[in-house]
Structures are given as C-alpha cells and as structure tokens.
Amino acid sequence: MKREMIYKRFERFWHWSQAVLIFFLMFTGFEIHGSYQALGFGPAARLHGLAAYALIGLWILAIFWHLTTGEWRQYLPTTDRLGAVVHYYLIGTFTGAEHPFRQTTQAKHNPLQRLAYLSFKLLISPAIWISGLLYLFYNQWPVWLQDSISLGSVALVHTAAAFAMLIFVIAHVYMATMGKTLFSLVKPMITGYEETQEKRAFENHPPSR
Amino acid sequence: MTGYSSARYAALAARAFILASLVTLLLAMLLAINAAPAAAALDRQAPSTADHEHFEELQGPFASGPEVTEACLGCHTEAAKQLQATTHWTWEYMHPETRQLLGKRHVVNSFCGSVTSNEPFCTSCHTGYGWDDMRQEPPTADNRVDCLVCHDTTGSYWKSPTGAGHPAYELPDPSDEDARQPPDLAQVAQHIGPTSKQNCGSCHFYGGGGDGVKHGDLDSSLINAPLSLDVHMSADGADFACADCHTTSAHSVSGSRYLTTARDTQGIDVPGHTDFSRASCESCHGDAPHQKTKLNDHVDQVACQSCHIPEFARGGVATKTWWDWSTAGRLGEDGEPLRIRDDDGHLEYLSTKGNFRYGENVVPEYRWFDGEVRYTLRSDSLDDSQQPIEINSVKGSHADSTSRIWPFKVMQGKQPYDPVNQHLLVNHVYSADDDTALWSNFDWAKALRAGTEYADQPYSGEFDFVETRMHWPITHMVAPSKDALACSECHSRNGRLAALTDFYLPARDRSVWLDRAGWSAALLVLVGSLAHAGGRIMTRRRRKRS
Numbered sequence: 086m087k088r089e090m091i092y093k094r095f096e097r098f099w100h101w102s103q104a105v106l107i108f109f110l111m112f113t114g115f116e117i118h119g120s121y122q123a124l125g126f127g128p129a130a131r132l133h134g135l136a137a138y139a140l141i142g143l144w145i146l147a148i149f150w151h152l153t154t155g156e157w158r159q160y161l162p163t164t165d166r167l168g169a170v171v172h173y174y175l176i177g178t179f180t181g182a183e184h185p186f187r188q189t190t191q192a193k194h195n196p197l198q199r200l201a202y203l204s205f206k207l208l209i210s211p212a213i214w215i216s217g218l219l220y221l222f223y224n225q226w227p228v229w230l231q232d233s234i235s236l237g238s239v240a241l242v243h244t245a246a247a248f249a250m251l252i253f254v255i256a257h258v259y260m261a262t263m264g265k266t267l268f269s270l271v272k273p274m275i276t277g278y279e280e281t282q283e284k285r286a287f288e289n290h291p292p293s294r
Numbered sequence: 295m296t297g298y299s300s301a302r303y304a305a306l307a308a309r310a311f312i313l314a315s316l317v318t319l320l321l322a323m324l325l326a327i328n329a330a331p332a333a334a335a336l337d338r339q340a341p342s343t344a345d346h347e348h349f350e351e352l353q354g355p356f357a358s359g360p361e362v363t364e365a366c367l368g369c370h371t372e373a374a375k376q377l378q379a380t381t382h383w384t385w386e387y388m389h390p391e392t393r394q395l396l397g398k399r400h401v402v403n404s405f406c407g408s409v410t411s412n413e414p415f416c417t418s419c420h421t422g423y424g425w426d427d428m429r430q431e432p433p434t435a436d437n438r439v440d441c442l443v444c445h446d447t448t449g450s451y452w453k454s455p456t457g458a459g460h461p462a463y464e465l466p467d468p469s470d471e472d473a474r475q476p477p478d479l480a481q482v483a484q485h486i487g488p489t490s491k492q493n494c495g496s497c498h499f500y501g502g503g504g505d506g507v508k509h510g511d512l513d514s515s516l517i518n519a520p521l522s523l524d525v526h527m528s529a530d531g532a533d534f535a536c537a538d539c540h541t542t543s544a545h546s547v548s549g550s551r552y553l554t555t556a557r558d559t560q561g562i563d564v565p566g567h568t569d570f571s572r573a574s575c576e577s578c579h580g581d582a583p584h585q586k587t588k589l590n591d592h593v594d595q596v597a598c599q600s601c602h603i604p605e606f607a608r609g610g611v612a613t614k615t616w617w618d619w620s621t622a623g624r625l626g627e628d629g630e631p632l633r634i635r636d637d638d639g640h641l642e643y644l645s646t647k648g649n650f651r652y653g654e655n656v657v658p659e660y661r662w663f664d665g666e667v668r669y670t671l672r673s674d675s676l677d678d679s680q681q682p683i684e685i686n687s688v689k690g691s692h693a694d695s696t697s698r699i700w701p702f703k704v705m706q707g708k709q710p711y712d713p714v715n716q717h718l719l720v721n722h723v724y725s726a727d728d729d730t731a732l733w734s735n736f737d738w739a740k741a742l743r744a745g746t747e748y749a750d751q752p753y754s755g756e757f758d759f760v761e762t763r764m765h766w767p768i769t770h771m772v773a774p775s776k777d778a779l780a781c782s783e784c785h786s787r788n789g790r791l792a793a794l795t796d797f798y799l800p801a802r803d804r805s806v807w808l809d810r811a812g813w814s815a816a817l818l819v820l821v822g823s824l825a826h827a828g829g830r831i832m833t834r835r836r837r838k839r840s
Contacts, residue, residue, distance in 0.1 A: 117800055119804060125780060126801050131586075178830055181837050224591040235798065237798035244804070244805070244812070247812075251812070252819050256823065262827070
C-alpha cells in the first residue's frame with residue numbers, strides 16, 4: 086500500500102469550484118427557463134451571468150493547466166478494458182467483483198470515465214458555452230447573425246445542453262458513491278491522496294504518448 | 295545735468311493719481327457691496343418681462359371672450375394665426391402614413407361617439423369661441439381664438455359645457471348659491487401666464503365626459519400628485535407643467551397620439567441635435583438610462599412606459615373601461631331618466647349613456663407599436679362578424695425595428711352601427727332644443743336618423759349595437775424607479791406579455807417537448823441510479839448472509 090497524490094491542488098480547486106458553479110448555474114438557469122420561481126427572474130438572470138463569467142475564467146485557467154501539465158492526456162479515449170468496466174457496473178458490482186481498474190497518476194480515470202468526461206468537455210460544455218454567450222449577448226448580435234438564427238433556437242440548444250448537464254451531474258454524483266465505502270472515491274478528490282496498490286497499479290498501461 | 299525733466303514729473307504725478315483713484319474706487323465698491331441691502335432675488339418661476347396687470351388694454355371691462363382676444367392680439371400680433379394652424383384649432387389631422395383624415399372633427403371614438411351633430415357640447419373644449427358646426431371649418435376670425443383657456447393663471451376661467459367654447463357670461467341659475475361664478479374676464483386677462491397643468495387639464499383630464507374617464511393616465515389627481523403617482527408632475531418630484539415635456543413652438547404643441555414617436559433614437563436633446571420636442575423619455579433620459587446593462591438592452595424593444603407605469607388610474611380617480619350604449623334610453627317607472635351608482639360610488643347606469651364599468655390601478659395591455667394608429671372611420675366599412683371592432687388599431691411587430699412594446703388602456707363597449715351598410719353611425723346625443731337628441735328624448739331611432747342626416751352619412755334606417763375596442767397609449771403617471779416592474783412581471787409563464795407571441799421571451803417560452811424529454815431523462819437516470827444502488831445494497835447483504 087502506498088499513499089500517492091492523485092489529484093493535485095489546482096485540480097481539486099478546479100473540480101470543486103466548478104461543481105459549485107455548475108450547481109448554482111443549474112439552479113438559476115432553470116429559474117430563468119421558467120421552471121420555478123425562487124430568487125426572482127431578475128436576480129436569477131444577473132447571478133447566472135456572473136456565475137457564467139466565473140466559470141469561463143475557471144475554464145481558461147483549467148485549459149491552461151491541462152495543456153502545460155500534459156494532463157489533457159488523461160481524457161484520451163481508450164477501449165482498453167472499457168468492456169470490463171462496463172461489465173463491472175452492470176454485473177460485477179452486484180456479485181462482489183473487484184473493480185477492474187486501479188487508478189494511477191498516469192491514468193486517473195477508468196475508460197468509462199474518460200469517455201464521460203471527454204464528452205462533458207467536448208460536447209456538453211461547448212454547447213452550453215456557445216449558446217450561453219450568444220444568449221447573453223443577444224443584443225449585440227451582428228445583422229448576419231440576426232438573419233440566420235433566432236433567440237428561440239439558441240435558448241433551445243442552451244436548455245438541451247443544460248438537461249444533458251443535469252443528467253451528467255446525477256450520474257456522476259451517484260457513481261462517486263460506488264467505491265468501497267460511500268465516500269472512498271470522494272475522499273481523494275478532497276485530500277488529493279489515494280491509497281494505491283503498487284502491484285495493481287502497475288497493470289494499468291499508461292496511455293501512449 | 296538736471297535729474298528729472300518736468301514732463302517726467304508730471305507723468306509720474308498723473309500715474310500716482312490714477313493709482314490712488316483706482317484704490318479709492320475699489321475700496322468704495324467693496325464698502326458699497328457690504329453696505330448695500332441684498333437686491334431682490336429674481337423670481338425664476340415667473341421670469342416674464344411684462345406684468346399684464348399694468349396694461350391699459352387689459353383693464354376691461356370685457357363683455358365676451360372674443361373682446362379679450364382682440365386686446366391680446368393688439369400686442370401678440372401673430373398668436374391667432376399660429377394657433378389656428380395647430381390641431382388644437384383645426385381638430386383635423388391628415389395622417390402622413392395611412393392618409394386617413396383624422397382629428398376630433400372626423401374620428402369616431404368609443405366614448406361619446408362623434409363630435410358632429412353635438413357641437414355646442416363637444417366644442418366646449420375647443421380653443422376657440424363659437425364653433426357650432428363640425429361640417430364647416432372652425433371660425434376664421436382672429437378674435438375667435440380663446441387665449442384664456444390655456445393662459446389663465448387664476449383658475450377662475452371656465453368654459454360653459456354647452457357654449458361652443460364660450461365661457462359662462464352669467465349665472466345660469468342666480469338662485470343656486472353653489473353655482474360656479476362666471477369668470478371676471480378683465481381679472482383673468484390681467485393674470486395670464488405660461489400654461490400649467492390646470493390649463494391643459496381643464497380639457498385633457500375630463501375627456502369622455504368626466505374626470506379621468508377617457509385616458510386613464512390623465513386625470514385631476516395629477517394637479518397635486520404625490521411622488522408615487524407621477525415623478526415628473528409631482529411637486530415633490532420634478533414639478534413639471536405639461537409643456538415642460540410637450541414643448542411648443544409657435545403655439546404648436548409636440549406629442550401626438552395619431553403618429554407617436556414610439557422609439558426616439560435621437561437621444562438627449564441638446565442644441566444642434568434636437569427634434570425640438572421633449573415629448574419622449576429619451577429627450578431627457580437618453581437611450582441608455584439604466585446603470586444595469588441588461589436593462590439598457592431592453593430599451594430598443596420595450597418602451598420606458600411599459601415598465602415605469604406599472605398601472606394607470608393610480609391617483610384615486612377611476613377611469614372608464616366599458617361603455618355599453620345599447621342599454622341607454624331605459625327610463626325609470628316614473629318616466630324619469632335613471633342614474634344608478636355601483637358599490638364604489640361610480641356611475642353604473644345612465645339613461646342618457648347606458649352602462650359603464652370603471653377601473654382604478656389598472657394593469658395596461660401591451661402591444662407592439664411603431665407609432666402608427668389606424669382608425670375605423672364612420673365612412674369605413676366594418677365586419678360585424680368580427681367583433682370587437684377596432685375603433686383604432688396600433689401597428690407594430692417584433693420584426694419591425696421601429697416598434698416597441700407599449701402599454702395601452704383598452705377601452706371597450708358597444709356602439710350603434712348600421713347592420714345593413716356595415717359602418718358606425720353618427721349619434722346625435724345633445725341639443726339644447728330639438729326633439730331628436732338622445733339625451734333629451736331617449737329615442738335611438740330619432741337620434742341616429744338626426745345624426746346621420748346632419749353628417750350626411752348613408753343610413754339604411756336599421757341600427758344595432760356592435761362591440762368595439764379602442765387603444766389609448768399610456769405615457770403619464772410615471773412611477774418612482776423603485777416601483778418599476780420586476781423582471782418576472784413579464785419573464786414568467788403567464789406574465790404581462792402573454793399575449794405578444796411573435797418572439798421568444800425567456801421564462802415565458804420553451805419547447806414543451808424538450809422540457810418533457812429533458813425532465814424524463816433526468817428522472818430516468820435518477821431512478822435508475824437509485825435502483826442500481828438498491829440492487830447493490832441488496833446483493834451485498836445477501837452475500838454477507840451467505
């Protein structure tokens with residue numbers, strides 16, 4: 086057994102502040118959508134915009150961090166043991182099987198996580214950002230844009246992406262409780278350290294460089 | 295060698311003398327400033343250079359309004375000609391866009407109907423004397439202009455309600471002690487001044503037959519308005535007179551209900567950059583008046599009035615919202631005209647006029663408006679299968695960049711029309727001495743026959759009542775900013791703009807299908823996760839047991 090830093094300080098800061106912002110954005114966003122009344126439309130819209138700017142700032146930092154540290158490779162998709170991981174969640178977890186994947190600093194995410202996070206980063210988030218910025222700057226649209234799309238279609242995309250985000254969050258939160266104990270997977274995301282077994286960790290092939 | 299020449303001495307002495315004189319003068323001035331009593335402060339409220347009390351021409355006595363006007367015109371040589379060129383005089387307006395001939399002389403409204411055939415009553419609000427036939431132009435003589443109704447500052451001048459514009463010259467009933475005294479014309483003439491709220495209000499607050507009846511945003515409560523009612527006209531606010539915004543030039547007053555500036559893109563009026571009118575909010579407030587950018591993002595599509603006049607008729611004076619002429623003419627058992635009040639003390643029924651409904655603190659209706667108003671004139675045909683008939687309709691849409699969302703009072707009711715010829719009918723309601731006027735004879739057939747004949751209007755002889763609707767733009771009674779509408783008044787599922795469906799409004803609009811799919815999928819994932827968790831717990835227990 087070995088205690089190893091899996092999630093570095095910035096990574097944890099990024100993850101949790103992003104989590105807080107996304108929860109807040111969903112809360113205010115669905116009020117703006119008209120699903121319920123809580124803060125009032127005006128305050129909700131203003132805070133939604135501020136939180137969006139904060140998240141954009143955070144993302145700029147995170148992209149810079151991923152590029153400079155090479156951590157972006159953590160999200161390269163792989164089919165290696167993907168079937169095994171899917172099999173574990175569908176069957177193994179009920180029969181008491183071991184999780185087929187042990188994380189290392191080289192490969193923090195199992196192949197299913199890689200796919201989920203990659204689609205989060207490449208599909209859901211860009212859809213939210215682009216539609217959200219268009220929504221926010223509706224009044225500044227140039228004429229050619231006014232002629233080609235409507236606010237309604239932008240709102241439709243933004244809402245659809247928000248639902249995708251909501252679904253991601255529900256699944257993500259649930260799967261974070263699926264460790265040995267309820268919080269064993271969340272703990273390293275807070276402390277940064279994971280107790281890894283060197284032998285098992287060695288079995289993981291580091292992603293090709 | 296001598297030192298200084300005599301000439302040089304003389305020059306020096308002169309210089310010393312000048313210096314000494316200057317110093318003395320300066321000292322004297324300083325002393326004078328300290329010692330002199332403070333000069334009387336200029337009265338900025340009344341900066342006129344003339345006190346009309348001192349004018350011989352105005353000493354009177356005057357037997358009639360026109361005599362006063364002659365005296366006025368002795369100095370103000372162009373005033374009558376100026377006024378006679380305005381809509382206040384002609385009651386006629388050729389709409390430059392629709393080419394409809396409008397103005398009180400021509401339109402039908404949803405209150406008293408038509409001026410035509412009811413002249414001496416209706417023209418009591420004409421800025422002239424003796425216009426008693428709408429089929430003719432207003433009187434052309436210069437002395438027929440009424441200067442006093444707009445420029446009286448005493449509050450004692452009043453026009454007889456049935457005098458075709460003339461003031462009351464004698465007490466109608468000398469035994470009635472409560473009767474209003476006829477004005478002392480000389481006294482009024484000597485105390486004229488700029489127009490005030492009282493002057494404009496004497497007609498514009500009482501349109502449609504009573505205080506607040508017609509407009510909803512103009513009534514006598516504005517005379518002593520609290521700040522909460524009107525930030526501009528309240529003495530606790532800007533203390534404006536009407537003319538502070540409705541700027542005038544050559545007696546022509548700016549601001550029009552027929553062709554409104556629905557979106558003023560000129561911004562703040564400064565010399566060299568002005569349309570010579572302050573009758574738009576932007577003229578003073580500019581086109582980015584809010585501190586919050588998102589609010590400024592609204593001004594291109596939402597008129598200031600829509601948010602800043604949350605309700606109209608807020609001053610305690612009710613406005614008429616429904617006038618059903620069809621029930622008029624019913625008399626009491628004693629054969630006398632009826633006068634029934636509702637629980638709020640408002641007139642509910644009059645034999646002369648029919649049934650009414652009133653409203654206070656009325657939430658406006660909202661329409662896209664580019665400033666153009668089209669009327670259903672009495673010569674226009676209508677379609678009685680499409681009720682209510684729009685007495686006037688406002689043009690505008692989201693797609694049109696000159697349109698904005700404006701608040702309106704929507705006046706509704708029933709009015710007489712010709713079901714054969716399909717047009718609105720001229721209704722003869724008032725006459726002092728004939729046997730056809732509705733208000734004295736209560737006979738619809740006679741009144742409509744007389745009205746249409748007088749107006750030379752085609753009439754089949756059959757009449758019925760058609761439901762009508764009229765739009766009155768709301769622009770007065772601007773509330774303090776803290777009382778402006780909250781965003782959610784419009785940005786909600788069933789908000790104030792529920793009727794304007796030609797654009798996407800956040801929080802109101804959505805794709806119901808996307809919402810159903812989204813919430814279902816999220817619920818499915820949630821339930822699936824819980825079921826998965828339940829399965830894990832159950833199988834773990836079973837494994838432990840075995």
